[in-house]
Amino acid sequence: xxxxxxxxxxxxxxxxxxxxxxxxxxxxxxxxxxxxxxxxxxxxxxxxxxxxxxxxxxxxxxxxxxxxxxxxxxxxxxxxxxxxxxxxxxxxxxxxxxxxxxxxxxxxxxxxxxxxxxxxxxxxxxxxxxxxxxxxxxxxxxxxxxxxxxxxxxxxxxxxxxxxxxxxxxxxxxxxxxxxxxxxxxxxxxxxxxxxxxxxxxxxxxxxxxxxxxxxxxxxxxxx
Amino acid sequence: xxxxxxxxxxxxxxxxxxxxxxxxxxxxxxxxxxxxxxxxxxxxxxxxxxxxxxxxxxxxxxxxxxxxxxxxxxxxxxxxxxxxxxxxxxxxxxxxxxxxxxxxxxxxxxxxxxxxxxxxxxxxxxxxxxxxxxxxxxxxxxxxxxxxxxxxxxxxxxxxxxxxxxxxxxxxxxxxxxxxxxxxxxxxxxxxxxxxxxxxxxxxxxxxxxxxxxxxxxxxxxxx
Amino acid sequence: xxxxxxxxxxxxxxxxxxxxxxxxxxxxxxxxxxxxxxxxxxxxxxxxxxxxxxxxxxxxxxxxxxxxxxxxxxxxxxxxxxxxxxxxxxxxxxxxxxxxxxxxxxxxxxxxxxxxxxxxxxxxxxxxxxxxxxxxxxxxxxxxxxxxxxxxxxxxxxxxxxxxxxxxxxxxxxxxxxxxxxxxxxxxxxxxxxxxxxxxxxxxxxxxxxxxxxxxxxxxxxxx
Amino acid sequence: xxxxxxxxxxxxxxxxxxxxxxxxxxxxxxxxxxxxxxxxxxxxxxxxxxxxxxxxxxxxxxxxxxxxxxxxxxxxxxxxxxxxxxxxxxxxxxxxxxxxxxxxxxxxxxxxxxxxxxxxxxxxxxxxxxxxxxxxxxxxxxxxxxxxxxxxxxxxxxxxxxxxxxxxxxxxxxxxxxxxxxxxxxxxxxxxxxxxxxxxxxxxxxxxxxxxxxxxxxxxxxxx
DNA sequence: CATGAATGAGCCTTCATTCAT
DNA sequence: GATGAATGAAGGCTCATTCAT
Numbered sequence: 001x002x003x004x005x006x007x008x009x010x011x012x013x014x015x016x017x018x019x020x021x022x023x024x025x026x027x028x029x030x031x032x033x034x035x036x037x038x039x040x041x042x043x044x045x046x047x048x049x050x051x052x053x054x055x056x057x058x059x060x061x062x063x064x065x066x067x068x069x070x071x072x073x074x075x076x077x078x079x080x081x082x083x084x085x086x087x088x089x090x091x092x093x094x095x096x097x098x099x100x101x102x103x104x105x106x107x108x109x110x111x112x113x114x115x116x117x118x119x120x121x122x123x124x125x126x127x128x129x130x131x132x133x134x135x136x137x138x139x140x141x142x143x144x145x146x147x148x149x150x151x152x153x154x155x156x157x158x159x160x161x162x163x164x165x166x167x168x169x170x171x172x173x174x175x176x177x178x179x180x181x182x183x184x185x186x187x188x189x190x191x192x193x194x195x196x197x198x199x200x201x202x203x204x205x206x207x208x209x210x211x212x213x214x215x216x217x218x219x220x221x222x223x224x
Numbered sequence: 225x226x227x228x229x230x231x232x233x234x235x236x237x238x239x240x241x242x243x244x245x246x247x248x249x250x251x252x253x254x255x256x257x258x259x260x261x262x263x264x265x266x267x268x269x270x271x272x273x274x275x276x277x278x279x280x281x282x283x284x285x286x287x288x289x290x291x292x293x294x295x296x297x298x299x300x301x302x303x304x305x306x307x308x309x310x311x312x313x314x315x316x317x318x319x320x321x322x323x324x325x326x327x328x329x330x331x332x333x334x335x336x337x338x339x340x341x342x343x344x345x346x347x348x349x350x351x352x353x354x355x356x357x358x359x360x361x362x363x364x365x366x367x368x369x370x371x372x373x374x375x376x377x378x379x380x381x382x383x384x385x386x387x388x389x390x391x392x393x394x395x396x397x398x399x400x401x402x403x404x405x406x407x408x409x410x411x412x413x414x415x416x417x418x419x420x421x422x423x424x425x426x427x428x429x430x431x432x433x434x435x436x437x438x439x440x441x442x443x444x445x446x447x448x
Numbered sequence: 449x450x451x452x453x454x455x456x457x458x459x460x461x462x463x464x465x466x467x468x469x470x471x472x473x474x475x476x477x478x479x480x481x482x483x484x485x486x487x488x489x490x491x492x493x494x495x496x497x498x499x500x501x502x503x504x505x506x507x508x509x510x511x512x513x514x515x516x517x518x519x520x521x522x523x524x525x526x527x528x529x530x531x532x533x534x535x536x537x538x539x540x541x542x543x544x545x546x547x548x549x550x551x552x553x554x555x556x557x558x559x560x561x562x563x564x565x566x567x568x569x570x571x572x573x574x575x576x577x578x579x580x581x582x583x584x585x586x587x588x589x590x591x592x593x594x595x596x597x598x599x600x601x602x603x604x605x606x607x608x609x610x611x612x613x614x615x616x617x618x619x620x621x622x623x624x625x626x627x628x629x630x631x632x633x634x635x636x637x638x639x640x641x642x643x644x645x646x647x648x649x650x651x652x653x654x655x656x657x658x659x660x661x662x663x664x665x666x667x668x669x670x671x672x
Numbered sequence: 673x674x675x676x677x678x679x680x681x682x683x684x685x686x687x688x689x690x691x692x693x694x695x696x697x698x699x700x701x702x703x704x705x706x707x708x709x710x711x712x713x714x715x716x717x718x719x720x721x722x723x724x725x726x727x728x729x730x731x732x733x734x735x736x737x738x739x740x741x742x743x744x745x746x747x748x749x750x751x752x753x754x755x756x757x758x759x760x761x762x763x764x765x766x767x768x769x770x771x772x773x774x775x776x777x778x779x780x781x782x783x784x785x786x787x788x789x790x791x792x793x794x795x796x797x798x799x800x801x802x803x804x805x806x807x808x809x810x811x812x813x814x815x816x817x818x819x820x821x822x823x824x825x826x827x828x829x830x831x832x833x834x835x836x837x838x839x840x841x842x843x844x845x846x847x848x849x850x851x852x853x854x855x856x857x858x859x860x861x862x863x864x865x866x867x868x869x870x871x872x873x874x875x876x877x878x879x880x881x882x883x884x885x886x887x888x889x890x891x892x893x894x895x896x
Numbered sequence: 897c898a899t900g901a902a903t904g905a906g907c908c909t910t911c912a913t914t915c916a917t
Numbered sequence: 918g919a920t921g922a923a924t925g926a927a928g929g930c931t932c933a934t935t936c937a938t
Contacts, residue, residue: 014901035259036347038928049903054930066293119343121405123260128409136406163424166398166416170425173401174394182360185352189363192390200387201394204432209299263912273920275915283910466921483707484795487908497924502909567791570854571708576857584854588862611872614864618846620875622838624843629793630808633800636814640838648835649842656876711933721899723935732933 018056020046025067030112030180034064034120034127063219065130067118071110080142090150090209095202098172099148102194106175114181118173140165150209159213164209167189171201242280242290244270249291254336258288258344258351289354292341295334297358298374306365314374316435321370322396326418330399339404342397364389374433381435388433394424451469465635466504466514468494473515478560481567482512482575513561513578516565519558521582528590538598539658543650545594546620563628566621588613598657604660612657688727692718692740697739702784706736706792737799740758742808743782753762755817762822762853763882766875769818770844779849787852790845812837822881829883836881843873 022047028037032157035130043053057063082100086093103109114135121128143165150156163224183191247266250268252261263284280288306324314319329335338359344443345352358444367389374380458587461468474494476485487508491501491599530548534541552557560582591613598604623642631639680758681887696717700709711732716727758765777783786807790803815837822828847866855863 017901026442031346033344039930040928049930051904051931052902055901058930059928064297109343118401118405122255123257128406131404132409133325134307136414136917149322157341160424162414162416163421166402166421166425167395167428170398171391171394173398174390177342177397177401178390181342182352182356185345185349185356190386192386194383197387197390199256200384204429207432262910274913275920275922276918278913279918461922479794481792481795487904496922498908499910499924499926500922501883503922504766507908508908509849566849566853568705569857570705573857576854578856580854584862586824608872610862611869614846614850614869615843616873617875619839619842621766622842622845625849626838628799629790630804631794633797633804638834640834644832645838648832648839652877652880653841655880710931722933723899723901724897726934727897 017048017052021048022052022058022067022070025063026071026109026113028192029064029067030109031117033116034060034124039063044108053221061124061127068131068134071113072105073138073178075104076138076142079180081144082147083145090146090153090155091202091206092134093146093149094168094206095199097143098168098198099195101172102175102198104178107174113178114173115176118177139169143168144178147209154211156209159209167205171197241270241272241276245272245277245280245287246291248293249287250295250333250337253291253340254287254333257340258284258348263287285348285351288351292337292355292358295337296329299328300362300366304369307366307369311387314370314377314379315372315426317370317424318392318430320366321393322422322426323419325396326399326422329397330403331419335400336404338397339400342401363393367392371433376437377432380433383433391429401406454457465494465496465500469496469501469504470515470518471509474557474561476518477480477512477515477564480569481564482508482572487511496562497523509572510574512575516561516579516582519561520553521586523552524586524590531590531593538594538603539650541594541597542616543647545591546593546646547643547648549620550646551626554620554627554642559624560628562621564626566625587617591616595657599647602659617655619646643655651667689718689720689724693720693725693728693735694739694742697735697779698743698785701788702735702781705788706732706796711735711850733796733799735794737802740785740799740803743785745805745806747776748814752814752817755814761817762825762827763874763878764880766840767816767871769815770840770874772869773844776848776849776871777857778844780851780868783848784852786845790849801823811841815840819881826883828881831881839877845871 021042025037025042028042028045037060039053040062042051043050046053050159053063057066079100083093086096088096095221105114117127117131117135125146143160147156147159147161147164151158175197178192179194245266249261249266252266252269261284263277265273266287267274270277277287281290303324307317307321310320312320329338341351341359342354345355371380371383371385371388373418375382399416399421402416403418454580469490473490476490476493477546485508486601487501488498490511491498494501505514523561527548531541531545534544535631536544542669553562565575565579569579588612592609593602595607595612623640626640673830693714697709697714699836700717709724711724714735715722718725724876725735730740751772755765755769757769760768777786789799790801793803816833819828819831819833819836847864847869849864850864
């Protein structure tokens with residue numbers, strides 16, 4: 001029925017396959033988005049056939065979820081630990097966290113995942129829901145712990161927790177969006193230096209969040 | 225008065241076609257994104273046939289560009305004028321601008337356009353380039369004028385213009401992203417109140433940007 | 449994007465298409481069964497492209513349902529009318545009905561449909577359910593009317609209606625099964641002459657069903 | 673007694689493999705049909721790997737043929753003997769044979785084989801031919817012997833042997849078809865009680881077949 | 897002999913674009 | 918100008934079969 005005309009080299013590497021596929025998938029998902037990624041291309045980049053991919057992941061969607069788990073969702077425990085062990089003032093901690101995020105996510109391919117989810121959530125609600133649960137909520141929890149620690153230590157003034165978290169997240173989301181969407185079309189003059197931008201943001205934000213040393217110093221017009 | 229005034233709406237006047245198509249396209253592009261929008265659906269909503277759409281716009285991509293021109297790119301002159309006439313301090317101006325943006329873009333269907341471009345720029349570089357030229361650059365120019373005005377008036381300290389602009393834009397981009405991507409999957413507890421968030425941001429940012437009347441914290445007017 | 453290399457002849461025959469597709473589908477479904485039929489082959493036989501088929505029928509399954517409606521289900525009203533107008537005794541009516549069935553269904557391509565449904569019902573429960581509703585139930589109703597008429601006229605003895613209906617159906621189902629499954633492999637000596645077989649069945653069945661003029665076996669008028 | 677008797681089931685003796693595969697295949701073919709059966713599932717049920725199955729059977733089709741050979745062909749001698757020894761009138765014999773068929777084939781898994789062959793013969797003519805020779809012909813021979821016995825004993829009137837045989841087979845084929853195809857979709861009201869149906873058939877058929885006690889009793893209109 | 901990882905042809909369905917009417 | 922019927926390439930997923938280990 002199906003005469004295999006070309007002799008194919010078949011390597012048996014069961015252990016290695018999932019990882020290779022995940023790597024390939026990460027790259028291609030990030031480059032093309034979820035809908036535009038063809039599973040065949042992922043398989044090809046991993047050096048296997050289309051069928052092989054489905055041996056390890058039952059669907060494109062599950063493949064994507066696995067990529068998310070591998071690259072982001074699975075790393076929160078480690079980050080939580082790191083956080084718990086941090087010693088130092090809140091300003092340093094915030095700066096540290098945001099730098100670390102940039103180093104580990106923002107500047108890596110993994111950043112494309114978040115961008116992708118933000119882009120295609122509307123078309124793939126299940127993915128959006130998954131990301132919400134496995135990434136967004138843990139992130140928020142982690143940031144809230146940081147803020148609460150600052151408040152408890154008297155370094156941050158009492159804050160509307162939700163807004164504060166979003167204030168921290170917003171520049172990151174922006175950075176990702178910009179990097180993946182507009183940067184490739186940007187004239188060099190408008191290129192953003194991410195670390196510089198992050199520092200600026202941390203500065204601005206911390207300025208607005210920190211506990212005021214003197215009670216009568218209305219440092220923000222609206223706070224009066 | 226004269227019967228000629230009501231010749232209108234014979235069957236559906238030809239001159240109106242492009243506008244109707246543009247309106248339909250806006251709604252559907254925003255709701256579904258560029259790739260997921262079917263031209264047939266746009267045509268149907270405009271009450272014409274698929275073939276007719278291609279009579280006015282040579283391709284889906286050109287249709288989209290026309291939508292962008294119609295809804296965003298064409299409105300900068302008006303906004304520039306408004307700005308020029310504004311009287312008041314920089315804090316008020318910034319707050320005004322950001323509220324105005326929310327009223328006119330952020331909370332309207334037009335916001336979806338920006339979200340869409342950010343989402344699909346990677347797949348459609350020509351759209352990204354087009355948007356960069358026709359929307360991003362004018363926006364930046366406008367914001368820079370505002371900041372420059374503040375510096376000139378001594379209300380803002382000298383700033384890294386690029387960072388500052390991005391600091392203003394970031395929360396807006398974030399708001400759009402969140403609204404269109406995650407909000408539909410968010411538990412109510414995490415819902416963002418846009419105006420509250422904007423106020424918070426303006427506050428934080430202005431705090432960090434404004435010129436310090438005195439070297440240190442107490443900025444009370446009486447000390448001047 | 450998609451340069452049409454070959455110039456294709458495009459005929460616009462909206463009115464004719466569904467019928468042509470239905471005819472093509474009937475032939476191929478009957479020849480290959482539901483699962484083994486490829487929509488592309490149906491389209492090709494109808495002289496159109498694959499896409500065109502989906503213009504008229506939203507799925508392979510709906511195509512099949514349309515075939516059933518066109519060739520069987522849609523014809524019950526006509527048959528019911530015919531029945532109502534029949535004048536004559538029950539034996540003649542039964543014989544007539546079974547001959548008519550053979551002429552209009554059994555010996556035509558349409559017979560393959562019933563065979564197909566019996567064969568693949570297990571794999572396609574929705575098709576089975578559809579057939580049950582649109583064909584089986586009307587058939588049963590029609591046959592019950594015939595039997596009831598016979599009872600009312602005193603020509604048939606009171607019967608277990610269900611068994612009686614199945615007794616009428618069984619030889620038809622058998623005939624179909626045999627024709628489509630075994631006949632092609634049968635030695636000529638075992639070939640069934642359908643009309644002869646049907647007559648035999650009608651005879652046997654009527655014999656068992658008819659009202660007995662006398663209570664027991666010797667039914668000779670003289671003995672009364 | 674001696675330890676050698678229990679060498680059995682070392683790991684799972686090689687000679688038993690084909691039989692285990694055949695058993696597994698029977699169940700699954702019957703449950704799902706030929707096309708819908710996955711060889712992997714057969715292998716899994718037999719407790720071996722997919723590759724092993726192909727070691728014993730070169731293709732799915734050959735596996736199926738082996739199943740047919742294994743399960744139906746070998747039992748006719750036994751049934752013939754039983755027949756020969758039967759003492760009693762033809763009505764009892766017919767009733768006995770048909771009940772026995774139901775007990776031994778109709779209500780067991782083996783019935784699925786016949787149904788399956790009827791269903792897929794069209795796609796696999798070789799299977800159909802094989803079945804014709806190994807099952808159909810012996811069955812017919814057996815039934816003809818029964819009928820001949822009845823004629824010889826003066827209990828049955830002279831019959832067209834072929835038609836009469838098919839009259840006996842038809843309800844059985846129908847029963848199988850219905851059981852495997854439509855019963856799962858049937859409303860309970862239409863459920864067939866197989867034994868009741870068989871009794872009804874035997875009754876009807878015998879009524880039509882038996883020798884007439886009185887020569888002048890036209891028990892069937894057409895027989896005059 | 898057994899295994900099970902790997903293959904790849906095959907199939908249904910979608911949709912931007914074309915073009916005969 | 919309009920129309921909308923027609924096209925055909927593309928893509929996710931299945932599964933019988935192969936073959937390196």
